[in-house]
Amino acid sequence: MSKFGTSQPVTRLEDSRFLTGKGRYVDDIMPVGALHGYVLRSTQAHGDITGHDVSAAREAPGVRLVLTAEDITAAGLENAMKFARVKTRGADPAAPVRPILAEGRVRFVGDPVAFIVADSLPEARDAAELVELDLDERPAKVDVAPGGETIHPEAPDNVAYDFDMGDDAATEAAMAGAAHVVSHTSHDNRIIANSMEPRGCYAEVEGDRLHLAFNGQGVWGTKGDLVKWLGIPEADVRVTNPDVGGGFGMKGMGYPEHFLVAHAARVLGKPVRWMSDRSEAMLSDNAGRDLTVTTTLGFDADLKLVAFRTDSLSNLGAYVSQFGQNIQSALYSKVLTGTYDVQTYHFRNRGVFTNTTQVDAYRGAGRPEAIYALERAMDFAARELGVDPLDLRRRNFIAKAAFPYRSATGELYDVGDFHRVLARAADEADMTGFASRRSASEAQGKLRGLGLCYYIESILGDPAETATIEITETGAKVYVGTQSNGQGHETVYAQLLHDQTGLPLETIEIVQGDSDLIANGGGTGGSRSVTVQGMAMRATADTLITQLCTFLDDDMDQRDTSFDAEEGVFRAPGSNVVVTLLEAAARARAAGKAEVSKATQTTTLPGRSYPNGCHIAEIEIDRDTGGTRVDRYTVVDDFGNLMNPRLAEGQVHGGVAQGIGQAITEHVVYDVDGQLLTASFMDYGMPRAEDVPFIAFRTEPVPSTANPLGMKGCGEAGTVGALAAVANAVQDALWPLGLRQVDMPFTPSRVWAMLQQGHEAVAAE
Numbered sequence: 001m002s003k004f005g006t007s008q009p010v011t012r013l014e015d016s017r018f019l020t021g022k023g024r025y026v027d028d029i030m031p032v033g034a035l036h037g038y039v040l041r042s043t044q045a046h047g048d049i050t051g052h053d054v055s056a057a058r059e060a061p062g063v064r065l066v067l068t069a070e071d072i073t074a075a076g077l078e079n080a081m082k083f084a085r086v087k088t089r090g091a092d093p094a095a096p097v098r099p100i101l102a103e104g105r106v107r108f109v110g111d112p113v114a115f116i117v118a119d120s121l122p123e124a125r126d127a128a129e130l131v132e133l134d135l136d137e138r139p140a141k142v143d144v145a146p147g148g149e150t151i152h153p154e155a156p157d158n159v160a161y162d163f164d165m166g167d168d169a170a171t172e173a174a175m176a177g178a179a180h181v182v183s184h185t186s187h188d189n190r191i192i193a194n195s196m197e198p199r200g201c202y203a204e205v206e207g208d209r210l211h212l213a214f215n216g217q218g219v220w221g222t223k224g225d226l227v228k229w230l231g232i233p234e235a236d237v238r239v240t241n242p243d244v245g246g247g248f249g250m251k252g253m254g255y256p257e258h259f260l261v262a263h264a265a266r267v268l269g270k271p272v273r274w275m276s277d278r279s280e281a282m283l284s285d286n287a288g289r290d291l292t293v294t295t296t297l298g299f300d301a302d303l304k305l306v307a308f309r310t311d312s313l314s315n316l317g318a319y320v321s322q323f324g325q326n327i328q329s330a331l332y333s334k335v336l337t338g339t340y341d342v343q344t345y346h347f348r349n350r351g352v353f354t355n356t357t358q359v360d361a362y363r364g365a366g367r368p369e370a371i372y373a374l375e376r377a378m379d380f381a382a383r384e385l386g387v388d389p390l391d392l393r394r395r396n397f398i399a400k401a402a403f404p405y406r407s408a409t410g411e412l413y414d415v416g417d418f419h420r421v422l423a424r425a426a427d428e429a430d431m432t433g434f435a436s437r438r439s440a441s442e443a444q445g446k447l448r449g450l451g452l453c454y455y456i457e458s459i460l461g462d463p464a465e466t467a468t469i470e471i472t473e474t475g476a477k478v479y480v481g482t483q484s485n486g487q488g489h490e491t492v493y494a495q496l497l498h499d500q501t502g503l504p505l506e507t508i509e510i511v512q513g514d515s516d517l518i519a520n521g522g523g524t525g526g527s528r529s530v531t532v533q534g535m536a537m538r539a540t541a542d543t544l545i546t547q548l549c550t551f552l553d554d555d556m557d558q559r560d561t562s563f564d565a566e567e568g569v570f571r572a573p574g575s576n577v578v579v580t581l582l583e584a585a586a587r588a589r590a591a592g593k594a595e596v597s598k599a600t601q602t603t604t605l606p607g608r609s610y611p612n613g614c615h616i617a618e619i620e621i622d623r624d625t626g627g628t629r630v631d632r633y634t635v636v637d638d639f640g641n642l643m644n645p646r647l648a649e650g651q652v653h654g655g656v657a658q659g660i661g662q663a664i665t666e667h668v669v670y671d672v673d674g675q676l677l678t679a680s681f682m683d684y685g686m687p688r689a690e691d692v693p694f695i696a697f698r699t700e701p702v703p704s705t706a707n708p709l710g711m712k713g714c715g716e717a718g719t720v721g722a723l724a725a726v727a728n729a730v731q732d733a734l735w736p737l738g739l740r741q742v743d744m745p746f747t748p749s750r751v752w753a754m755l756q757q758g759h760e761a762v763a764a765e
Helices: 015-019 069-074 121-128 168-177 220-230 256-268 278-284 324-333 367-385 389-396 418-428 431-443 489-501 529-555 581-590 645-665 717-737 748-764
Strands: 035-041 047-053 063-067 112-118 132-137 159-166 180-188 200-206 209-214 237-240 272-275 291-299 305-317 345-353 446-456 464-471 476-480 508-511 562-564 569-571 578-580 598-604 612-622 628-638 695-699
Touching: 035 121, 035 256, 035 278, 047 112, 063 069, 063 121, 063 256, 112 121, 112 256, 159 168, 159 324, 168 291, 168 305, 168 345, 180 367, 200 256, 209 220, 209 256, 220 237, 220 256, 256 272, 291 367, 305 324, 305 367, 324 345, 324 367, 367 389, 367 446, 367 717, 389 418, 389 446, 418 446, 418 612, 418 628, 418 695, 431 446, 431 612, 446 717, 464 529, 464 581, 476 489, 476 529, 489 508, 489 529, 529 562, 529 569, 529 581, 529 598, 569 581, 578 581, 612 717, 612 748, 628 645, 628 717, 645 695, 645 717, 717 748
Parallel strands: 035 272, 209 237, 305 345, 476 508, 628 695
Antiparallel strands: 035 112, 047 132, 063 112, 159 345, 180 291, 200 209, 200 272, 291 305, 446 612, 464 476, 464 598, 562 569, 569 578, 612 628
């Protein structure tokens, strides 16, 4: 194994800063004397704006500025957010304007209506109470189905797009000739990301320049948006990300507040800040998931898949968010057929507008949803056909010898050994001992179920990344284009450079999130960071070492100077002279050639990597209360070469916890009028420590061939595998009661209701 896969479980370097209160989050660095922004939001889900009087608010004590949609357009700015549309075979997707501030109509509870800037937050809030907003209420549409009250004229029946892939006729013919056809419908409940740090930002004018700081997942997309929106030169805009307390995809796109604080700061010539509180975040942050999927599987007589069909309806919310149309369509399709060898397929997804908050990326962005529907269907099929769920999967796995394998949807899976990983997982989970554990649970009046999920995910995002490495007097600075949201980037990047240069970890400084210091970058998302940024760092370090070797050849009148990465020194053949990396850089600076102690390289991944693995969950259900508890949890992953197993395990633990949260406790609920009923932690069931058991984590690495490091991303894998593992375990526990449709979240009240249905069915027999 190369030195890049040495698997050293180094303790996170950044944690000392965070644990001692020295983290610098956006609310910690607000400029002294910054004015406070407050967003007035609609309290109705759907209605026409018939009156909008802000004159009293403008005269209120401490108020400096009140912005409405009319004020934005009067300033010559476009009152619109950007978004991407998915490519479809038929009519172009609907593209209704998503206003920065509501114009003519409000479409969800939380829709921004006005932005008030005052000397203090209480004064801004008091002024908001003086705004006279008259609405003619319209019926709210909250169900994820075509039809209902029209939200956008551009979307008949509220269907924004109709996406399909594959061969419908060939799939239908294969289904007709199949020996067995099994269909399963799954509901993927809506969640709120609830990052530990809510969204926030501030803007300030620095001379002729605008500086926006926000807690996001990268700076360059937002910089480009501001440059275009304001119509000013790129050089006049600086965007920064300080420390960020969790993103999970939710902070990976633009929001109205970024534009509002930027414009207000330019108008007033003073810094303007905005920070969300928790309930405001729950109303305005992009939500995740929220779709219904019907999966149909066709098998031959030997239970080999011959056809695959998926039909889904997904919730877009009131408007198209930045990536919203692509999540449950194009991104979902990346892993549509999972780890199974089937080429005849058809996939259809329709995106539906509703009077709810926008839905966009949440940890996994389409891949957890695809794997959840597929693995629920495979487990359901195994039970319906009377075969072992593991055996059905083994019969249909892509064979190890078939790699590289082109999936039905066009993805090129580089490597994999699914049989080996599944066997290790079954052993680690002690599946042979499950029967005795089930008997022990039943003796206590409880139901026990075991469920598994075999997942694969596709790394997403820009395959190109840039790195700059500068050798300083005391160590090195590494400028990266990704942005840590708590993943431990500072540690793993320092490890990468240490392995290539021998520099001590504590002498390596990672610089991120500043558009003035880093020319470009792809930000963080799609589990791309370590593989894409790591390859760029490797190429940059190689260039740097080559530059210094060439310089030392001239400086010491030597030839063929080489670098020993393990010892961190340069040597020349036939010479006893040893020069450290820092000494070489110092010599270059002294000779007026400081440029050779700094290098920049941009690299592009030759292909994507495909992390995969097996999750096995065991749950217990209390018959009397419906209380459902995850009792045992085992994960065996193939992440290829691991730079830091401790960080990888932490990522898996966090992802599994979020998956368990969605499966057991989390659920966004709107009433028929579009009012959010789960807008606080008193009402929304965030998972707690007692809800998450010890997670046994092991790896069976098959090094990726898609990048020189042999790595595969791991940031979202935990969530991708967890949903179906837990849901299949609940299905297993309830199957003997005749229950065939069980859906997340498995809260006590929902499971208790299922139990009553099961008892009634058994009694009827």
